[in-house]
Amino acid sequence: MVKLSGGDPALLRRLNVVAVLRVLHAADELTFTELVRGSQLSRPTVEEIVSDLEQQGLAEEVRPAPDGPRPVGRPAKRYRFRPEAGHLAGVDIGPHKVLCLVTDLRGDIVSSARAEVDPEMSAADRLAAAREVIERATRGHRLRALGVGTTGVISEGKVVVSDRLPDWQGLDLAGELGSGRPYPVLVANDTKLATLAEHWRGAARSVSEVIYLMVGRSISVGVLIGGRLHLGYNGGAGEIGVLREVGWYTALDRVRSYGPERLFAAVRAGDPEAATIVTAFVKDLATGVAATVLTVDPQLVVIGGGLSRAGQQLAERLRAELARLLLFPVQVETSILGEECVALGAVRLALDQVEAELFIVEEARR
Known part of the structure; x- marks a missing residue:
């Protein structure tokens, strides 16, 4: 809790409301005593704030289940944040x-x-x-x-x-x-x-330095630094695919002409032509990725987009090629979030x- 002496009463009130709301939001449900302890506010203050939050629909008292065990004595009041x-x-x-x-x-x-x-x-x-x-x-x-x-x-x-x-x-x-x-x-x-989604719910959870590589009908990059999305001055951070010299356009052309799913299926079956195309594709892909990794020095590279369905066939090849180009090894994973x-x-x-x-x-x- 932030304690103020004098100052703005409205600000103090807002600080107290946020303290209670944060504690409620972080748990499934809490007793009133636990809510007081977690917010570090007085019981009368918490009582008033909870009443206001109930009126706003953000909190509610959790009633005992009718068919549940009946506690001895007066049951403690329990409250929950209402995500609905x-x-x-x-x-x-x-x-x-x-x-x-x-x-x-x-x-x-x-x-x-x-x-x-x-x-x-x-x-x-x-x-x-x-x-x-x-x-x-x-x-x-x-x-x-x-x-x-x-x-x-x-x-x-x-x-x-x-x-x-x-x-x-x-x-x-x-x-x-x-x-x-x-x-x-x-x-x-x-x-x-x-990139945000991968950090929130995907392969990059709990990782604060991330390069996200969307590989599908085009190739683009997202950058997470210190757990925050890096946009750049004009919003164009990571748009290195526009550099034709990187080779991403021609690399994708070869994959598209074969058909991505057919290509990786052929690699699994041991087709030497398909393996040659994938090797060349990964080499071209790695050049731009390595430049980004050397700039940002991330913990993790995540491959997303349509070609992420190739899974470890793509991740392992990219990991090996990056190891040849980089100062330090970097972890490479494929997205688990799919089209959502x-x-x-x-x-x-x-x-x-x-x-x-x-x-x-x-x-x-x-």
Whole structure:
């Protein structure tokens, strides 16, 4: 608890509310005594705050089960944080699909919807598909924030650079999807959001220095430094794939011409031609990855995107090639989140916004 002498009573009140809310949120349920002890506040203060939180729908008393054991004497009051008090949504707007996930305030998925879209679809039609998917997924849920992931360099909710979707560059995506909505709409690059998702729920949990490599129809990089997503001055951190000299474009061309799933199946079957293509692909891939790793010095490289389905066939080859290029060995793993990765990252973006509103105290103005 932060103790203040004098000062702003409203700030002190906010500090106390946050202290109680944090303790409630961190546990499944607590007795009133445990809540007092955890928040380090007086019983009357906690009693008043819990009453207010109940009125807001953020907390509730846990009643004993009617068919449960009956304790001797007066049972201790128990309380819990209500994650169902609000919902968040994360939407992935890509070349081939729109996927929306809806979660409660703990990030547990409660609803989803998706639609198949065409890479050549107009921006207006893609936006219409996104609105329809969001509407289906969120129907009946009270949203507090919406996160959006899409291809391109994003700055302040706008797509400032994009060459993969028709008419996408210059689009004010936050404005288009936020118009008329009573909650914030937050937009970020899809690879960067996938990086967030891996740190939250995937292979990079508890790892603070991470390079995320999205390898699919294109190749892009997300960077996590000190547990925080690194965006860069213009929002373009990690976009090294635009350098043709890195060789990522031609590397992907060879894989696509063979067919990714067919290619790795052929490698497993011992096909020498397929093995030669994969070896060349990994060598080209490793050049750009090594440059990023030498710059950031991460603990972990995570391979995501469509080619992550190759699993250890790709991870082991990349690990070996990086070992030849780097000063220090680096761990290489494949994503475990599948096609939900970007949408989950968009949920995490929205959840960060809501958790800041619930659990962070802004400093009083001087």
